[in-house]
Amino acid sequence: MTDSPGTGKNLLLPLILITSLFFLWGLANHLNDILLTQFKKVFSLTDLKAGLVQSAFYLGYFLLAIPAALWMKRFGYRAGVVFGLLLYGLGALLFYPAAQVREYSVFLMALFVIASGLAFLETSANPLIIAMGDPATAERRLNFAQSFNPLGAITGVLIGREFILSGNEPSAEELAAMSASQLEQFYQAESHAVQGPYMVLAAVVLCGALLVWLARFPRVATQPAVDGGAGSWSDYRWLLANGRFMAGVMAQFFYVGAQVCIWAFMIRYGQEAMPGTGEKTLAVYVLASLVVFMLGRFVATALMARVRASWLMGVYAAINMGLCAIALLWPSHSGLLALVASCFFMSLMFPTIFALSVKGLGERTKAGSSLLIMAIVGGAVLSALMGWVSDLTSIHTALVVPLACFAVVAAYARSADRHLVAQQPVIQRRSMETSL
Template sequence: MTRRDMSYTAALAVVTTIFFTWGGLTSLNDVLIPHLKAVFQMNYAQSMLIQSTFFGAYFLMSLPASKVVAKVGYKNSIVIGLIVAAAGAALFFPAARIPSYPLFLAALFVLASGITLLQVSANPYISLLGDPAGAPSRLNLAQALNSLGTTLFPYVIGPLILSTAVLGTAELAAMSVAEQAAYRAHEAASVQMPYMIIAGCLLLLAVFVYQMRIPSLAEATESADPVHHSFAEVLGQRHLFFGVIAIFVYVGAEVSIGSFLINYISAPEIGNIDHAQASEYLAYYWGGAMVGRFIGAALLRRFDARRLLALFAVAAIALLALTMSTKGSVAMWAVLSIGLFNSIMFPTIFTIAIERLGPMTSKASSLLIMGIVGGAVIPWLQGVLSDRVGIQPSFVIPVACYAFIVWYGWRGSRVLAGQGQHVTAQASGVMH
């Protein structure tokens, strides 16, 4: 670290603003799903293409993102990621003006590609920014700011997007083709202003980060790997391999639950409220994750991260069982409470999965971020099941996801003797 670089604490403060931003952008998908589902008269499986497109970008763009990190470093990768995300947000304007569902999906893909680069660069950067023993706690703290974004964005922006009541199938059928087109254009236009403001804010944030002198930590990028380990060799680390699967099922479960919340809690037998009101309840789901991460940051300084991960996954399973077996306010608050126990899962899985990997870290990070594609696959699977059996029974899919996380925390995350140790000496140079 040179004299001109920020301290680790100051750099941590700067980078956590990025976590806040991408958290909010991701949670807005939960608002877009019921809105665009109604505007374009789609079923659940079709509307879940929003999440499939968004999180599919993580799978397709993670490896290219790791190359960008190796080429330009963590800081410049964060700046580039913000600019790409801004371009995606700006594409919402023409998508709404047409309006075109495929163009909405294209805009989401570009937006998610920018966030993928942010994930690949910012997550390991936070983990490496200080004492390795404190990495789970640091990343949980940063993810708490991520959850603040996921809490505030749907609460503040959601009602703007869902400001008018959508018409039912019978009401639309009574309209002429021209009237239907005008109606859809009017409804789709409600996303234009929010996303244009978001695009402007992302560009301003890119300029701000570019001006800041944060430590480069170049020693932990793949360009500093003298052995040039392949992705297959990196994935051969047992705790990383199962960590990628754990990220896949965790993100899939979290996103799937959030994607169905508005439709689920607005149902007559659950919350019996309209979509605009239901969007405000998303704040409890994502707010629970925020509170849990602040609490988790403290707990992880005292308790074993792996055991705490397994315990939180057990609690999520119990709450899903409750929401599947009850009705009314009990079912509603049970599913909303899952956010509290989702809290530590992503940062804890991430940090224990990259443990002792040294210069393999950026490759490992890109593989873990690829696992976020679970957010594309699992919500779609639950959407297909929901179309057949209803939303409430379909929560069996997240139950299976959390069951794997219980196993990962208890046994699958162990670092076997000899694995990771050959790069520990190289990794120690990062933590001066």
């Protein structure tokens, strides 16, 4: 069912449902941080191989983002949301057989299917939040919606800590002393721990798909693009030739890489920096980082009423370069706290880069959104790179990877801010001419 575009009550339920998607993909993303630790234990993985959890996940974004945009061109935003939720639910269901056969490759396939669903959700939800409101406040509105993403992330870590991580961490010597049957029992219990949480998640996500399908949405969410509109191949050719837009795509690639590197390896960093500290204790630091990330989103949304989003992002990126340097040079409890603090300053980056990049794209917004979602593959590439550097050196030395990523974000923010400042007189002149 659809409704004509409107405000107030007409938009309340659609906004609630679409905002809930930010919660759901935050939950899935940060369950991965727990899975990385769990699979490293169950399958005795190196840091590089453990990083494949994130690589398989974010590869789904890369491969499905353009198909998601083309799907929305044909069927509209809401159809993209429903299809994405169905894929998400299917991937969660695949965790049951994956745990039964206890094959790492099957788990990676399940994660890929989940991420494919999330590619549809993010490609549709981000521009839909922007479309359902005043373009002048798009950055603030998207930052507010994204503020619910950390709530999902916190929930994911809590679920993982309580229902997946057992706290049973036998040393290599203790494993060697176990009989074959004891070893099999240990690995089976640790592998099956993921089944319950993911079955519940599948049920919630599939119910969400039904609610979105039945709810009334404004026409902007349900109408397909007109011929030659957003999502056509000509749009992609135009966007790829647009240097300012592609700079945003590049910044998103490196930002997501930094975010994934920090969260995926935070427990691993704590194990090196604070020897003897258990996985459940270190999961509390991940939880704390998500809390400050959530607070950072709300603070950034408030600050954007007073300062330019691009300027604020540049300041935050510079601060995070310093915090990564502290964690790199002083691997200790202080270094771990620096990584936690960096999450406060990461909080505004994804939605701000997204909103700045799609501003003014008009009918090319769906296509532009898909390329920005494809840039999430930075999480796959750079987390694997950090794992490789860690295997060659140490996990704290590998923090040079997110440090370099924040440098790229800072450069983009400075460029975007200069462009906005230069454009202000033009915008003000056009506004005066319109009023006359």
